Amino acid sequence: MGADDRAKLMDSLKATRRSARGRKADATVSQKAPAPKRKVFDFRELPQIKQLQMHRAAADMMGIENPFFRPHDGLAAGTSIIGGSNYDNFASYNYLGLNGHPEVNAAAKSALEKFGTSVSASRIVAGERPFHAELEAVLARVHGVESSIVMVSGHATNVTTIGHLMQKGDLVLTDSFVHNSIAEGVRLSGATRMNFPHDDLDALEKMLSDQRHKFDKVLIAVEGLYSMDGDFPDLKRVVKLKQAYDCWLMVDEAHSIGVLGKSGKGIAEHFDIDPTEVEIWMGTLSKTFSSCGGYIAGSKVLCDYLRVSAPGFVFSVGLSAALAGAAIASAELLEREPERVEKLQQNGSLFLKLAREAGLNTGPSAGYAVIPVIVGDSAGAATLSNRLLAKGINALPIIFPAVPEKSARIRFFITSEHTEDQIARAVSTTAAELDAMRADGTAVDRLIKAAR
Numbered sequence: 001m002g003a004d005d006r007a008k009l010m011d012s013l014k015a016t017r018r019s020a021r022g023r024k025a026d027a028t029v030s031q032k033a034p035a036p037k038r039k040v041f042d043f044r045e046l047p048q049i050k051q052l053q054m055h056r057a058a059a060d061m062m063g064i065e066n067p068f069f070r071p072h073d074g075l076a077a078g079t080s081i082i083g084g085s086n087y088d089n090f091a092s093y094n095y096l097g098l099n100g101h102p103e104v105n106a107a108a109k110s111a112l113e114k115f116g117t118s119v120s121a122s123r124i125v126a127g128e129r130p131f132h133a134e135l136e137a138v139l140a141r142v143h144g145v146e147s148s149i150v151m152v153s154g155h156a157t158n159v160t161t162i163g164h165l166m167q168k169g170d171l172v173l174t175d176s177f178v179h180n181s182i183a184e185g186v187r188l189s190g191a192t193r194m195n196f197p198h199d200d201l202d203a204l205e206k207m208l209s210d211q212r213h214k215f216d217k218v219l220i221a222v223e224g225l226y227s228m229d230g231d232f233p234d235l236k237r238v239v240k241l242k243q244a245y246d247c248w249l250m251v252d253e254a255h256s257i258g259v260l261g262k263s264g265k266g267i268a269e270h271f272d273i274d275p276t277e278v279e280i281w282m283g284t285l286s287k288t289f290s291s292c293g294g295y296i297a298g299s300k301v302l303c304d305y306l307r308v309s310a311p312g313f314v315f316s317v318g319l320s321a322a323l324a325g326a327a328i329a330s331a332e333l334l335e336r337e338p339e340r341v342e343k344l345q346q347n348g349s350l351f352l353k354l355a356r357e358a359g360l361n362t363g364p365s366a367g368y369a370v371i372p373v374i375v376g377d378s379a380g381a382a383t384l385s386n387r388l389l390a391k392g393i394n395a396l397p398i399i400f401p402a403v404p405e406k407s408a409r410i411r412f413f414i415t416s417e418h419t420e421d422q423i424a425r426a427v428s429t430t431a432a433e434l435d436a437m438r439a440d441g442t443a444v445d446r447l448i449k450a451a452r
Helices: 003-032 047-061 102-115 123-127 130-143 154-165 180-189 201-214 235-244 267-271 300-309 321-336 339-357 378-390 420-439 443-451
Strands: 079-082 085-089 147-151 171-175 192-196 218-223 248-252 280-284 294-298 370-376 396-398 408-413
Touching: 047 378, 085 420, 102 321, 123 300, 130 147, 130 280, 130 294, 130 321, 147 154, 147 300, 154 180, 154 218, 154 280, 154 294, 154 300, 171 180, 171 201, 180 192, 192 201, 201 218, 201 235, 218 235, 235 248, 235 267, 294 300, 321 339, 339 370, 339 420, 370 378, 370 420, 378 396, 378 408, 378 420
Parallel strands: 171 192, 171 218, 218 248, 248 280
Antiparallel strands: 079 085, 147 294, 280 294, 370 408, 396 408
């Protein structure tokens, strides 16, 4: 056997020994590893899911049909088709009736035919298209500021913007009724969050006096129109407070752009405030602009910074062509047809007037696009919603934990497309069904009766 053959033999023996040691080690690990308890985790074991199932079982005992996730056929407008039947619809964000407008549909179709269904990349990589800049210019013009940046989700817009701009050592002061997306953004940022009671600006001022000096950056977050109660803050005073205490101000205009102000330019127009005095305007495309997505409007410096650094923008696909086309056309219609805003405001005022005359509890609503009818318990709100549906009116309940249990309600969204007859019928039917329901007793009474 030559030297080369001996070397090959030794290498082969070494490899065999290494393989044997590996098999022995694998066997040892296998002996030590515990036997599998189950193939997959059953999420029914989670306490929160058990609680949800208990709530569903209680609702079933009381005969309360689930009012959520009912599929609608066709356009969401002043009316909607559910299960083949037509209903007066008070559960859509189509505030100015622009969803389905011929010009909006044509713009979406034209953009779709030219650019396809997706831009197929994040905008910073290869997804940038001309319509992105066009939409951002239109939104900046509507808000009266230098620039804007559009993202694919309204919720994610607040989360990534606040989460990115604020950090540990900063403070965010929020109205207690702000949207979940603002709360999630603060949680992500690591900043300290303090709530002031809803619309209590005296409490906000005291917090600023007591806390401002303890933190680096301080952000005040309010909404232009609160989505649960339909009221809005005294923006003039909020601006003065943020200036006096050297804070940033963020105004979430998801429900107020296109709704407040003579021409629908939002809460700044309503109060005749220079919009450049607010650092951050936030809005969504899914309501007045009959599309989907969210945006930040403000200074060019801010928007340029977010464009190259905000994770929810940089690492997300760009807005699709059809959605951008629809939003651009909607914004142009808003500017061209302010009579839509006037009609919406007239309808909201009429609904609020009739509701109060009927003795319905509408809370602090100012009578614009959002008007609640506060029922009390969650079971009662769900029951009333189902009773209204049986009468041809689609209006959904807001229940705990979205609102406190004693403040469960039916939330009516008003649009420019509703007729006076629809509004009058909705109010009178709600009052009649609420009286009839209360004559049957409380939710506990109904549960006891059902258990017998």
